[in-house]
Amino acid sequence: MHNTFYKILKFEFKQNILSWAILVSIFVLLVIWYMFQNYIDGSSTPFDFGGSAVPLTIIFSSLITLHSYTESTSRQSMEMYHLLPVSRNKKFFTKQFITALVFPILLLVLYLIIAKIMQFFVSEKHSAALFSPYIKPHHIAILFITGHAFSTLFAIVFKKNKLLYATVTFLALFIVMTMLVTSYKSFFGVTPPVLKLMIMPNQLNNLSMVVLFIFPIILYFISYRLFFRRQL
Amino acid sequence: MIKIKNLNFSYPRKRQVYQNLSLSIEEGAVYALLGLNGAGKTTLLNLIAGFLIPQDGTCKVFGCEANKRDPKMLEEIFFVSDSGEFPNRRVKSFCNLYSDFYPRFNQTFFNDCLDEFGLHSAMSLKSMSLGEKRKVMLSFALATKCRLLMFDEPTNGLDIPSKATFRKLLASSLDENQTIIMATHQVRDLANLMDRIIIEHQGKLLLNEKVDHISEKLSFGLPADQVSDAHLLYKAAGFSKNETVSINCSNRPGQVDIELFFNAAITNPTEISRIFTLQN
Numbered sequence: 001m002h003n004t005f006y007k008i009l010k011f012e013f014k015q016n017i018l019s020w021a022i023l024v025s026i027f028v029l030l031v032i033w034y035m036f037q038n039y040i041d042g043s044s045t046p047f048d049f050g051g052s053a054v055p056l057t058i059i060f061s062s063l064i065t066l067h068s069y070t071e072s073t074s075r076q077s078m079e080m081y082h083l084l085p086v087s088r089n090k091k092f093f094t095k096q097f098i099t100a101l102v103f104p105i106l107l108l109v110l111y112l113i114i115a116k117i118m119q120f121f122v123s124e125k126h127s128a129a130l131f132s133p134y135i136k137p138h139h140i141a142i143l144f145i146t147g148h149a150f151s152t153l154f155a156i157v158f159k160k161n162k163l164l165y166a167t168v169t170f171l172a173l174f175i176v177m178t179m180l181v182t183s184y185k186s187f188f189g190v191t192p193p194v195l196k197l198m199i200m201p202n203q204l205n206n207l208s209m210v211v212l213f214i215f216p217i218i219l220y221f222i223s224y225r226l227f228f229r230r231q232l
Numbered sequence: 233m234i235k236i237k238n239l240n241f242s243y244p245r246k247r248q249v250y251q252n253l254s255l256s257i258e259e260g261a262v263y264a265l266l267g268l269n270g271a272g273k274t275t276l277l278n279l280i281a282g283f284l285i286p287q288d289g290t291c292k293v294f295g296c297e298a299n300k301r302d303p304k305m306l307e308e309i310f311f312v313s314d315s316g317e318f319p320n321r322r323v324k325s326f327c328n329l330y331s332d333f334y335p336r337f338n339q340t341f342f343n344d345c346l347d348e349f350g351l352h353s354a355m356s357l358k359s360m361s362l363g364e365k366r367k368v369m370l371s372f373a374l375a376t377k378c379r380l381l382m383f384d385e386p387t388n389g390l391d392i393p394s395k396a397t398f399r400k401l402l403a404s405s406l407d408e409n410q411t412i413i414m415a416t417h418q419v420r421d422l423a424n425l426m427d428r429i430i431i432e433h434q435g436k437l438l439l440n441e442k443v444d445h446i447s448e449k450l451s452f453g454l455p456a457d458q459v460s461d462a463h464l465l466y467k468a469a470g471f472s473k474n475e476t477v478s479i480n481c482s483n484r485p486g487q488v489d490i491e492l493f494f495n496a497a498i499t500n501p502t503e504i505s506r507i508f509t510l511q512n
Contacts, residue, residue, distance in 0.1 A: 010332070011329060011330075011333075014325075014328070014329050015329060076313060076315045076318050076319065076369070077317075077318070077319045079281070079283065079315070082282075082301065083281060083301075083306055083309060083311060084330075085303040085304075085307035085333050086303055086306075086333070087302075087303050088301065228301075
């Protein structure tokens with residue numbers, strides 16, 4: 001049983017490692033470029049942990065999710081993947097495990113490493129901002145899960161049209177982020193009046209928290225049904 | 233090994249492909265799956281592989297419902313589709329990626345097959361022609377040693393020597409527990425390998441018969457003027473007078489011309505059905 005999980009995990013890594021490496025490299029370069037940009041122009045850094053790092057990580061995580069579900073866009077690869085003698089649950093769980101957990105953690109770890117290095121180059125004020133968590137941890141968790149659930153669903157639904165995927169996914173992510181983040185200012189410095197209506201109250205009550213955790217689970221369930229029950 | 237019972241299938245917003253199809257496929261034989269364009273050959277292979285879900289009826293493979301894609305069933309199946317799209321990676325990397333999942337995969341045999349086809353594992357699938365890619369897939373399929381191998385138009389894109397190589401490799405690699413189903417229009421390429429013939433026509437199974445039985449019951453290629461009208465089942469409208477299919481009155485089995493037989497079956501389905509008892 002563990003053996004097949006290990007096999008499918010190995011399969012996912014072997015199949016995607018090159019593309020993942022490219023995406024992670026772009027992420028790292030963007031982070032470095034962004035940080036240096038802030039350092040050079042002397043602006044207050046928007047690149048704080050609770051600010052841009054989280055959405056950037058989610059965006060890259062969703063790109064990886066898309067890739068993970070669409071790498072096998074060639075008919076033969078897709079058929080071979082579905083014919084691999086591994087249960088559907090393990091196939092789905094492995095993809096989700098990698099894209100929802102391994103990669104976001106890897107990206108955040110990379111961010112933190114870069115931020116740590118950057119500390120030596122920026123002023124004390126900026127240095128503190130590199131790690132300041134403007135968003136509450138449970139909001140970050142919801143943001144990640146919801147973002148990933150949307151990415152999974154749209155990657156499966158729009159796998160033949162990546163532009164549509166990108167548009168719909170990022171629109172959904174943007175709405176979720178706007179709704180979840182207690183202060184829109186943490187992202188962009190100012191809050192456009194039109195978006196004020198979409199921002200949730202600062203304090204989410206327990207019920208809405210539960211609903212917000214259930215919502216992505218429903219999206220995962222739909223994704224699973226679509227990915228495995230749909231005719232190829 | 234494969235039991236299909238009262239299966240109905242249609243694609244969304246398209247005509248019905250199968251109505252009440254029942255079919256049994258036994259272990260240890262090479263099946264030719266024949267039918268006109270659009271008869272549903274690829275659909276049937278996809279149903280057996282579990283890629284499609286029947287509206288009604290059942291399709292059981294190794295005792296498992298095919299569309300559930302149970303790992304026990306999948307371990308014993310390999311399907312080479314007619315698709316022209318292949319993953320962009322080196323042959324060696326492609327083999328490493330997938331071979332882990334097939335417990336009886338024979339790496340030496342895979343390399344031998346590549347050698348026979350004039351390929352090697354350092355080549356990239358991206359730079360290969362369609363025919364070369366198909367050779368890699370066919371080699372891989374044979375090397376998996378799965379109990380059920382399905383090929384959709386296996387010789388499409390293969391050059392003439394490679395067709396002979398494929399025949400040779402297929403014949404040499406098969407063991408008595410393996411079953412091959414080949415959907416093909418290129419019947420002459422693989423005629424000598426076929427043990428049984430399945431013909432689909434108008435959404436129904438027209439015939440599932442051993443080649444030996446066909447050769448006992450029918451004669452092929454007799455001159456038209458030597459066959460009485462009562463025994464003549466089919467006469468080609470072409471140039472040759474010898475392209476006939478007739479009732480075999482000699483009781484001596486002869487060589488089956490599968491192309492002629494298929495034409496006879498399609499033009500005279502009622503008579504062919506009457507002669508052969510369908511196995512359900």
